[in-house]
Amino acid sequence: MSSPTSVLGPIIVGAGPSGLAVAACLADAGIPSTVLEKSDCVASLWQHRTYDRLKLHLPKKFCELPLMSFPADFPKYPSKQQFISYMESYAAFFNIFPKFNSEVETAWFDSAIGCWRVKLASGEQLLSRWLVVATGENAEPALPDIPGIEKFGGRLTHTCNYKSGAEFEDNKVLVVGCGNSGMEVSLDLCRYNGRPHMVVRNTVHVLPREMLGMSTFGFAVKLLRWLPVTAVDRILVAVSNMTLGGTDRLGLRRPKMGPMEMKNLTGKTPVLDVGALGLIEAGKIKVVNGVKEITRTGAKFVDGKEEQFDSIVLATGYRSNVPSWLKGVDDGFFTSEGLPKDQFPKGWKGANGLYCVGFTRRGLLGTSSDALNISQDILLQWPAIQTTIN
Structure with missing residues (x-):
């Protein structure tokens, strides 16, 4: 194994929006960073794991990263490709050049030298006073544990591999999950003569994308300035x-x-x-109960019914992968699910120079807040580190 390499400035794990936001804020403060990315591009989740028709669910003003707005000619709800171009332009503007194809195998704090050791799958080892976990809440697909799922003889895929309903034309498709992804996949399948059956196991809030001439999220934010959250919720539902x-x-x-x-x-x-409810009402998207068991040709449901399906799409979301590579953090900073134990806005800073960004459950607004906090905190320590180096 080669000798460890000390890097100047923090090591940032992940070149998605969260990692880029921290790197940009640090660069703006004159602090270098090393961004590690296991994929071959920035915003790899968006580039490799999202469906073609995806658009931002919130207006662009709520999805901007620190220090740089979306282009003025972008629509209110930018498309997938527009968001990717924004990410690439953002990285270029702040001279962020991630080390691509650099998967972190393990990272731990070496108390003997007061630094974080980051070992890559290639065997290379890096040292830094600071480690920023920017892999986020959506690092890996969450796969449900449904009895018999391995028996299914048709096409089985997670939404991370779903691109377009064209691949499922004329298929009868079981869509497991009724969140935004499940709804949009079902809507997309209908555009290609698919016959989606969407599994709704639990309760779900469905809201219009816009209310009273503004985005629902923006409407809620305005109300929250004056009213408690319970009152705002009553208004939103009404x-x-x-x-x-x-x-x-x-x-x-x-x-x-x-x-x-x-x-x-x-x-x-x-x-x-964004249109799924109308297709449910028209009978083009069928709502079905929870799945009890997957069979070779379809599924058995908790209500006793059984149906055959050509394909199954798992719209079951994503999860953190932090527990698989971050070791020795025994202070309770992260939960066993790889999420910060402390709720927003306190969950961005751990001990010994450990930080995390992209885990707020508040989208890119939460990411921006954490990125600014992290850069400001490291900036306060920077003069002392520079003195030590010199």
Whole structure:
């Protein structure tokens, strides 16, 4: 094994929006960083693991990274390709050049030398006073443990590999999951003569993407300046019911807890409707109960029904991969699921120069907040480190 290489400035693991945001804020403060990315590009989740028709669910003003706005000619809800171009331009503007194809095998704090050791899959080892975990909440696909799933004889895929309904033309498809991805995949399948059956196992909040002439999220943010979250939730649900009608009639039961309160406490995002509800009402998207078992030709449901399917799409989300590579953090900073134990806005800083970004469950607004906090905190330490080096 080659000798470890000491790097000037923090090591940032991940070149998605979170990692780029920290690197940009550090660069703006005159602090270098080393960005490690296991894939071959920035924003690899967006480039390699998202479907073609994806657009930002929130207006672009809520999805900007620190220090650089979206181009003025971009639409209110930028497309996947527009967001990727923004990420690439962002990296270029701040002279961020990640080390691509550099998968972190393990990282740990070496108390004997007061540095983080980061070992790459290639065998290379890097040392830094600071480590920024920027792999985020959506690092790896979350695969459900459904009995018999290995028996299915048709096409089985997770949404991370789903690109377009054209691949499922005329298929009867079981879509497992009714979040934003499940709804949009079902909508996309219909455009190619697919016959989606969407599994709705639990309650779900479905809201219109816009309310009273503004984005639903922006509307909620304005209300939260003046009203408690419970009052805002009552307004959101009331306006939603007036706009969309009660969703219970479609088999989409609302939770008792309001959408914003649920988002804050559990991280579960309400579904913003972009057309799926109309297709459910028209009978083109079938809502089905929870799956009891997958069979060779289809699925058995908890209500006792059984149906055959050509394909299954798992719209079951993503999870953190932090526990697989970050070792020796025994202070309770991360949970066993790889998420910060402390809730936003306190969860960005750990001990011994450890930071994390992209785990707030508050989208890119939370990422921006954490990135600025991290850069400012390291900036306070920077003069002392420079004195030591010199």
